[in-house]
Amino acid sequence: MLFLQTTLNGLVLGGIYSLAAVGFSLVFGVLGIVNLTHGIFVIAGAYAAMVLYARLGLDPLLAMLPIGAVLFAVGYAYQRTVIQWAISRASLVASLVVTFGVAMIGRNLLQLVFGPDTHTITPSYSFSSVTFGPLQIDVVRLVALGASLVLLIALALVLSRTHFGRAIRATAQQPLAAQLSGLNVRNLHGLTFGLGAALAGASGAIIGIIQPFSSASEVAWTLNAFIVVVLGGIGSPAGALVGGLLLGLINAYTAQYIGPSLTQAAMFLVLVIMLMVRPNGLLGNAFGESR
Amino acid sequence: MNRSLALLLGLAAVVVIAVLPIWMGPFYTRVAQLFFFSAGLAIAWNILGGFSGYWSFGHTAFIGMGAFAAAHLVGQIGPVGSGPWSMIVPVVFAGLLCGLFALVIAYPILRLRGIYFAIAMLGVGQVVGELVNNIRWFQGGVGVFLAAPVPAGMPPEDFFYYVFAALLIVCFVVSVLVRNSRFGYALLAVREDEDTAMMLGVATERYKILAFVLSATLVGTLGAVYGYSVGYFTTYTVFRLDFSLNMIVFCLIGGIGTLFGPIIGTAIMLFLTQVLLSRFLDIHLLITGALVVAIILLVPGGILGAVKQKFARRAPAAKSVEA
Numbered sequence: 001m002l003f004l005q006t007t008l009n010g011l012v013l014g015g016i017y018s019l020a021a022v023g024f025s026l027v028f029g030v031l032g033i034v035n036l037t038h039g040i041f042v043i044a045g046a047y048a049a050m051v052l053y054a055r056l057g058l059d060p061l062l063a064m065l066p067i068g069a070v071l072f073a074v075g076y077a078y079q080r081t082v083i084q085w086a087i088s089r090a091s092l093v094a095s096l097v098v099t100f101g102v103a104m105i106g107r108n109l110l111q112l113v114f115g116p117d118t119h120t121i122t123p124s125y126s127f128s129s130v131t132f133g134p135l136q137i138d139v140v141r142l143v144a145l146g147a148s149l150v151l152l153i154a155l156a157l158v159l160s161r162t163h164f165g166r167a168i169r170a171t172a173q174q175p176l177a178a179q180l181s182g183l184n185v186r187n188l189h190g191l192t193f194g195l196g197a198a199l200a201g202a203s204g205a206i207i208g209i210i211q212p213f214s215s216a217s218e219v220a221w222t223l224n225a226f227i228v229v230v231l232g233g234i235g236s237p238a239g240a241l242v243g244g245l246l247l248g249l250i251n252a253y254t255a256q257y258i259g260p261s262l263t264q265a266a267m268f269l270v271l272v273i274m275l276m277v278r279p280n281g282l283l284g285n286a287f288g289e290s291r
Numbered sequence: 292m293n294r295s296l297a298l299l300l301g302l303a304a305v306v307v308i309a310v311l312p313i314w315m316g317p318f319y320t321r322v323a324q325l326f327f328f329s330a331g332l333a334i335a336w337n338i339l340g341g342f343s344g345y346w347s348f349g350h351t352a353f354i355g356m357g358a359f360a361a362a363h364l365v366g367q368i369g370p371v372g373s374g375p376w377s378m379i380v381p382v383v384f385a386g387l388l389c390g391l392f393a394l395v396i397a398y399p400i401l402r403l404r405g406i407y408f409a410i411a412m413l414g415v416g417q418v419v420g421e422l423v424n425n426i427r428w429f430q431g432g433v434g435v436f437l438a439a440p441v442p443a444g445m446p447p448e449d450f451f452y453y454v455f456a457a458l459l460i461v462c463f464v465v466s467v468l469v470r471n472s473r474f475g476y477a478l479l480a481v482r483e484d485e486d487t488a489m490m491l492g493v494a495t496e497r498y499k500i501l502a503f504v505l506s507a508t509l510v511g512t513l514g515a516v517y518g519y520s521v522g523y524f525t526t527y528t529v530f531r532l533d534f535s536l537n538m539i540v541f542c543l544i545g546g547i548g549t550l551f552g553p554i555i556g557t558a559i560m561l562f563l564t565q566v567l568l569s570r571f572l573d574i575h576l577l578i579t580g581a582l583v584v585a586i587i588l589l590v591p592g593g594i595l596g597a598v599k600q601k602f603a604r605r606a607p608a609a610k611s612v613e614a
Contacts, residue, residue: 090591098588100580108428108574261424264417268417
């Protein structure tokens with residue numbers, strides 16, 4: 001029974017990991033950039049949800065919409081300026097350093113505004129739970145999982161069904177050919193990055209209600225996103241879901257059966273093994289063999 | 292550069308370093324001490340990241356491991372020898388332990404390239420810190436003491452000034468020797484095109500591992516001495532993301548993969564952050580981050596790279612000389 005409960009907890013946690021990572025995965029798959037600012041977007045989303053809830057009483061789940069919109073704009077502007085310049089003037093690896101630098105700036109700014117303490121958001125439903133037979137689950141976590149799945153499915157539909165999604169996939173596969181077919185690749189890169197940032201911010205709003213966060217936890221969220229992508233595969237919502245659920249399970253089992261202080265080490269061990277055995281992830285690169 | 296001229300300049304630098312603390316106040320001695328420490332780290336990072344192109348984002352793991360190894364050795368067996376010489380055994384032990392650890396993780400981790408290696412090292416830094424913090428035996432959470440055996444009658448900042456200066460010279464000499472050896476050329480070949488180098492018969496795997504171990508050993512040694520210089524530290528004093536970042540940034544600003552780049556970059560950055568902006572400690576990360584972004588966007592090759600380019604433009608016929 002403990003095993004089932006642990007599995008359930010792991011899956012719920014995994015759903016949130018998936019959502020937090022899917023934006024990172026998209027940017028990695030389409031632009032080829034490892035965005036080390038990703039964790040900042042997540043934590044910024046959490047802080048924004050906290051402020052909106054404290055000042056306006058806006059429910060964090062509803063706050064996802066304005067937060068996503070703002071972060072979309074921020075992400076678009078950020079990609080079109082700083083990241084674009086870094087790639088054109090230096091190299092793709094330089095973008096890694098630039099995003100690391102921007103993450104430092106963001107972390108410092110968050111620290112100045114909100115202080116170094118950890119925060120949590122506690123909406124009215126945060127202490128109730130539901131039971132399925134012998135299994136128990138917090139309402140907050142259930143809601144968070146539901147919201148994550150809805151957003152992931154929406155993203156999958158956008159990518160597979162709409163013109164915008166097709167354009168993104170085409171750009172990821174063959175930037176030059178996409179451009180020759182009349183797509184504005186630079187604009188699409190900016191939009192993809194914005195979408196990634198928006199999803200990260202939305203996931204931050206959810207993370208805020210189920211886990212304590214501080215400006216220092218951004219590194220952990222960036223690393224988590226990277227691990228999820230390496231486990232599941234690059235660029236697709238399905239890959240992010242598989243990777244996220246796996247990561248959640250690893251986390252839950254380690255905490256339950258080995259020791260809660262060793263979760264990071266276990267996750268990291270899996271990352272290294274995975275990188276050596278199957279570097280493309282379980283589902284491979286969603287955008288084909290072009291890279 | 293002419294060999295005897297280089298020797299002469301080096302000797303002059305050593306003399307200047309030796310007599311400077313007589314005139315400098317304690318504050319500037321401390322800044323200089325930090326400069327020697329950071330420049331040593333940057334040079335050690337540069338041996339791996341600059342020469343072979345494997346950018347580690349987690350070298351702080353070795354600073355922390357070095358410091359904790361020295362503290363625990365002293366805690367277990369007590370000081371070996373007396374006076375300042377009692378530092379030698381723990382510091383060497385810490386360096387070797389870091390080298391050994393690097394050797395163990397080198398084989399799996401160096402199979403990863405580019406971004407994957409960088410992130411994996413970021414993870415190593417994070418995880419080692421976490422383990423030291425959470426496993427009770429290491430006492431990372433409560434902190435450990437490492438008393439500095441400063442000779443009587445000498446201010447501690449002067450003592451560590453000289454110790455770090457000596458270490459910087461060691462790091463620099465090692466870096467010069469590596470750069471001018473077969474080993475160094477092999478590393479450059481790995482950086483430029485690893486597959487071609489391998490195809491041409493360069494034992495890339497072995498050289499990469501050697502560079503990684505060497506770099507880790509130097510950083511671990513510096514970390515152990517850093518532990519002595521702070522006296523008491525917890526996990527968060529020595530496993531710090533900004534240490535990892537600084538090593539990269541200093542090299543980046545001076546010029547990655549050059550001999551003097553790390554030293555020049557460290558000097559510039561420390562002058563900016565410690566002397567000019569010393570009153571704004573709470574926005575330290577912000578300034579560092581902003582400078583990183585500015586450097587990448589404005590002078591991607593670092594300061595030495597920019598200078599070299601200027602000379603190349605002025606005298607296009609002259610052969611470009613590696614610094």
